[in-house]
Amino acid sequence: MPERIYNFSPGPGTLPYSVLQEAAVDIVNFKDKGIGLIELSHRSKEFMAVAEETENLIRELMGIPANYKVLFLQGGASSQFFMVPMNLLKADQKATYLNTGVWAKKAIKEAKLFGQVEVAYSSEDITFKRVPRDDEYTVAPDSQYLYFVTNNTIYGTQFPTMPNKEAMLIADMSSDILSRPVDVSKFGLIFAGAQKNMGPAGVTVVIIREDLLDRVDDKVPTMLKYKTHAEKDSMFNTPPCFSIYCVGRVMNWLKQTGGVAAIEKLNREKAALLYEVIDSTEFYRGHAEKESRSLMNVAFNLPTPELEAQFIREATAVGLDGLKGHRSVGGCRASIYNAFPREGVEKLVTFMADFAKKNG
Incomplete structure (x- = not known):
């Protein structure tokens, strides 16, 4: 093998080399059981242990309170652009969004399909060179949530601190999750595609406060309800097993690095x-x-x-x-x-x- 290059790609991003080495072995012979990792049944005791360990490590590293569910979903972070309002916003309700880049703009477009969207701040006219201070926008008292993207990969901007508003926070943390401490209790929902800071592409991690699971309308399709996946511990259908495994190994690496x-x-x-x-x-x-x-x-x-x-x-x-x-x-x-x-x-x-x- 040639000498490894330095991968500055915005995603999929570089992974710890020790994780790649471990996965290379387990994908052929998982824990010396004579079967490859990607051949294991997702309902086998071996994989159930992998999923449980991965969730526990995420909870430990992020300090996730007990009244939050950790879900392993598919469809990428882009699917969360519509799943969030589909589950948490009704046609006669309002949500507040901050337009700080391409991914926020896409989320705004999807949210408008389900309810009223108020864009409280936008930096589009200056090519998204900055994120707002708290005193640069307001959130209406009747707004169901404040949605924002913590880190904008394309423009190289990031919220230095999380918004301090009287509103439930919903955050797309796809590109900076676990890069700094976050008080999860301030959020109603956090989601992140794994392929930048958590593992390979294929799994999206959703952290959602349990009381929000019942907000969903009965007409929402079963697979698109957070409640469906929460009740089945992300095993309603076959999950992205290999990606979940890799996230677990990256979480273990992060823990060993010092958290x-x-x-x-x-x-x-x-x-x-x-x-x-x-x-x-x-x-x-x-x-x-x-x-x-x-x-x-x-x-x-x-x-x-x-x-x-x-x-x-x-x-x-x-x-x-x-x-x-x-x-x-x-x-x-x-x-x-x-x-x-x-x-x-x-x-x-x-x-x-x-x-x-x-x-x-």
Whole structure:
């Protein structure tokens, strides 16, 4: 096998190498039982133990209260754009949304199919360069919930702190879940696609307060009710077994690393290295305003599109892969999720300084 490259892709993101090694063995011979992991029945005692361990680790690492359910669903985080309002919002009710990027905008479009949507804040007119402060928007007293995206992968923005409003919070944490401590009790529902910070693509983790399960209308299809999956411990149908297993192994890795507080410290250090080199020269220009900068996705531009293409090409040649920015903003983007190693960031920072010196 050639030397591993550094994967700066926004998703699927890099996974701990130890997890990949463990999965490589278990996928052929799970715990020396003579059967591969992906051949196991989802109702076997072996896989039921995997699912239980995975849930328990998520609960432990996030400090999830007992009155919340942890669900393993399919359909990606995009399915949650409609499942949230389908389960929690009726036609004559109002919900508040913050439009801070592509994924928030898509969620707003879906929510309008089910109820009244009030967009209390939008940064679309400035290419989503920032997220709002609490004093920049209001939430109506009759709003059922406040929906927001904690970290915006495309634009490299992130809520530095969670909104402090008299409203039930609903959050898409797909790209920064478990990257910093969060008080789950402040939320009605949290969801995250696994493929950025938790594991491979294929499973979406939903954390929902139990009392919300009964809000759903009887006319909602069975598979699209959170209550259906909560009552069957995510085993109503065959779940994404391999993805759940991998999430469990990543959670175990995170626990051994020191937990969420420890990984936050590492994440802040990694991001600081990148932002320091961006701020040290006019050659690089960060997309996000400083107060809204993401610890997970660092988006930046070079003086010209031609230099950006050259930068990406030369970086790829030395093992720094996945740095091309999203088509909507162009430029470059370094995604440095929990499992991304510090040495990869250090190598990128050195490359950036050399590139600027040669081409500035």
